[in-house]
Amino acid sequence: MCHHPKLHHSHAHHLSPARSFRRSKPSSQADRDCVHNAWLASRTVPTRKSSYLVPGAQRPLNKPNIRLAYIIAHKCAFDLVKVLWSLHPVRTTLMMLLNIVRGFFPAFRGYSQAMIVDELQALISSGRFTWSRLVKLMTAEILRRALESLIDSFATTNENIVQESARFFVEYQQVAQRLRLDVPTLADPVVRDCLQESDLFVRSFNGMGGFGLLSPFDFVQLFALLSELASHILVLLSLTGGTNLGVLLLSVLSAIFPLLLSRGGFGSLHPDSSYTQQEARTAERQERLRNLAHSDCHRPEILLFGLGPWILQSWASARKSMLYAEGPLSSKQSVLPHFLGSINISDLLFAVQNIPLLLMLQSSSSSLGSLALYRSSIQSVVFTVGNLLTTTRMAFQGIFLMGAFCAAMNIQPKLEPADEEVECYSSLPNGMKIEARHLSYTYPGSKDASLKNVSFTLEAGERLAIVGYNGSGKSTLAKVILRIIDFSQGDLLVNGVDVRRFSPSEYHRRVTTVFQGFSKFNSTVRENVGFGYIQKLGSQTAVEQAIRLGEADTFVDSLPNGLKTKLDASGFEPMTYSSTPSGVSQPSSSRVHHGLSGGEWQRIAISRAFMRADRPEIDLLLFDEPTSSLDAHAQNRIFDTIDEVSRSPSGARSKTVIFITHRLSTARRADKIAMMENGTITEFGSHEALLQKGGSYATLYQASV
Known part of the structure; x- marks a missing residue:
């Protein structure tokens, strides 16, 4: 069960704390499997066995897919809508009611204007036309439209609050689930496709969808469309015949005025949506954290160093700040222009535009108001029906994306044991004891095993060096030991x-590591190092000590902003420019992303491992080629530090150490050496014993000296 952060921003009071979607998921495993199977079946290509549509592809509107859509909607829709409604029960209910009410506005508006036109026609026909009467009628219409505008403004504000909460909820659930999943789970192509379509569903809440994407809150628009369609049909039924086709065509000219006004710049008033510098930094941080959650290359270290909760908390904070910046934009603009724009003067002038026609129709029994109302109602019916058809097609596709979201939220990490099988980790006095018995492993999609029948025993507190040629399975064995795969x-x-009985997160709290393909984060030096023990990220003393242990203090001190220097993982050093009062752009030193050499990055990775290496709960230190880019002297100092932190204050060994190295002079430091060839351990023993044996290790060692 994920723990969700509460809101700490006073300005985000309209965002409810995220609630776990698990409370709204289908109640049984059979229902969850049913949703997943229906979603997967909808992607099947009928003419090709075992072939699937690409993620996000349109599903054909046919009988089998309609049945699958019904299954997904039956199993998921109510639960999802229920949990979204629970975020703001009163506001959500009010939003639905107001959308129904707003659907009647166009018909009521047309009917009101028709009454004005009819009364004007009667006044002119009777010869008692006065401008004062016209002003009185138009004033009443303006007041009616003002009231309508206020209702519409309130409904829009209320809807924005509800949608912001829903948007934050689904994004939070998606990021949290991404952070929970492990490497073997994400290696499954079906899981990846499910997560990709789930991402599309989440994006639909941001208004970033495009063709085929419709969020659940867009379904609320169906209420408005249906009520609008019903109101226009009622108006048409109330009208009598005898209309003049020529007058009906002349009324089309009223549509010219809105076009002219929009071309003249009076059509809409959009607020300035540009970000401030602070908001831009927040947006950048939000996207960077989201990318971490979705990143495959950073996944091993995110899992091993337990970065998931911190990433989720930090993302949630940045996201709420951005939603606050995006949400109340209407309050930042001038109230009067917004109010006048919402009244729509061109629509109010509709009656005035037709006054010159009244003299031509004095002898006609037709009512100009009824003609105009009939014309607008017919157009509205056609337009509304078209919208309903388009919305229905999009909703049909959206159901399958909703199914992907529901299925994705129920994916369980493959390395996570069942609740009834979990055992608590118990430490030994001297570190971690590891016993491997006939281990084998084959990467997904590969025919050849990377590990074959690997067996060894490492006692608590011992040091093991794993050596061998490239491609012999050393790093794969390290990932298996670390429970990455x-x-x-x-x-x-x-x-x-049995290591499978430990929760991976609990097991990972007992180890620290340097991966051969360690992560380079586009972040500050402090974060790149502090990620090794996120609880001490805010402690400058702890970060500086880790940097010193990793032999990185010399070059870190020389960086432009020390621990605050932003590192560029690509190795480049782009400048961000800011304008001076004179208009000349100057590089902003606070925004420089500094590039590091391979050796410097390796020292950062070693420092990251040392953030937690000396902690009492750490039982295993595993280093995969930690000094490959360092010179011999630096390498020796690093291994001296490893030896130091793996001992208690009394000098007794307190941690087990495993290191993978291609430098056999380093291997001599180990108590035991494992020689790997073709995915298996061919020789195992001390340095002296393996030299006396005269096998592969002795040959490799003699070639290296």
Whole structure:
């Protein structure tokens, strides 16, 4: 169960705290499987077996897909709408009611204007026309439209609040689920496709959808469309025949005025939506954190260092700030222009535009008002029916994206044990004991096994060096030991317990590591190092100590902004320019992203591992080629530090150490050496014993000296 942060921003009072979608998911495993199977079946290409539509592709509107859409809607829609409604029950109910009411506005507006035209026609026909009477009628119409505008403005504000909460909720759920999933789960192509379509569903809440995307709150527009259609049909039924086709065609000229006004710049008043500098930085941070949650290359370190909750909390804070910046834009603009724009003067002049025609129709029994109302109602019916058809087609596609979202929220990490199988991790006095028995592993999509029948025993507190040629399976074995990937066959025991019975997050709290393909975060030095132990990210003392242990203090001190220097993972050093009062652009040093060399990045990664290496709960230090880019002297100092932090204050060994290296002079530091060839351990023992054996290790060692 994920824990969701509460709102801490006073300005975000309109955003409800995120609630777990698990409260709204289908109640049984059978229902969850049903939703997933229906979603997957909708992507099947009928003419090709085992072939699927690309994520986001349109589903054909046919009988099988209609049945699948019904299954998904039956299993998911009510639960999802229920949890979204629970975010703002009163406001959501009010939003639905107001949309129904607003649907009657166009018909009521047309009927009101028709009454004005009819009364003007009667006044002119009787010869008692006066401008004072016209002004009185137009004043009444303006007041009616003003009231309508106020209702519409309130409804829009209320709707924005509801939609912001819903948008934050689904985005939060999506990011949280992404952070929960492990590498083996994300390696499944069906899971990846499900998450991609789930992303499209989440995007639909941002108004970023495009063709085929319709969020659940857009369904509320159906109430307005249906009420509008019903009101126009009632108006048409109330009208009598005898209309003049020529007059009906002449009334089309009234549509010219809105076009002219819009071309003249009076059609709409949009507020300035540009970001301030602070908002731009917040938007950048929000997107960077979201990319971390979706990143495959950073996934191992996010899982191992337990960065998920921090990323989720930080993203939520940035996202709420952005929603606040985006939401109340209407309050930042001038009230009067917005009010006048909403009244729509061109629509009010509709009656005036037809006054010259009244003299021509004095002898006619036709009512100009009824003709105008009939014309506008017919057009509105055609337009509304078209909107309904378009919305229905989009809703049909949206159901399958909703199914993907519901299915994605119920994906369980493959490495996570069932609740009844979980065992608590118990530490040994000297570190972690590891026993591998006939381990094998094959990467998805590969025919050849990367690990084959690997067996060894490492006692608590011992040091193991894993050596071998490139491609022999060393890094794969490290990932299996770290529970980044699972093994296909065999057993892996940690402190005498099957490692599969540990919760990965609990197990990861007991280890620290430097991966061969370590992460380079586009962030500050402080964050790049502090991610190793996120609880101490705010402690400058802890970060500086880790940097010192990682031999990175010399070059970090020389960086432009020290720990605050932003690092560029690509290795480039782009400048961000700001304008001076004279108009000349100057580089802004606070926004420089500094590039590092390979050796400097490696020291940052080592420092990240040292953030938690000396903590009492850490039982295993695993380093995969940690000094490959460092010189011999730096390498020796790093391994001296590893030896130091793996001992208690009394000097006794308190942690198990595993390191992978291609430098066999370093391997001599280990108690035991594992020689790997073709995915298996061919030799295992001390440096001296393997040299005496005269096998592959001895040959490799003699070639290196």
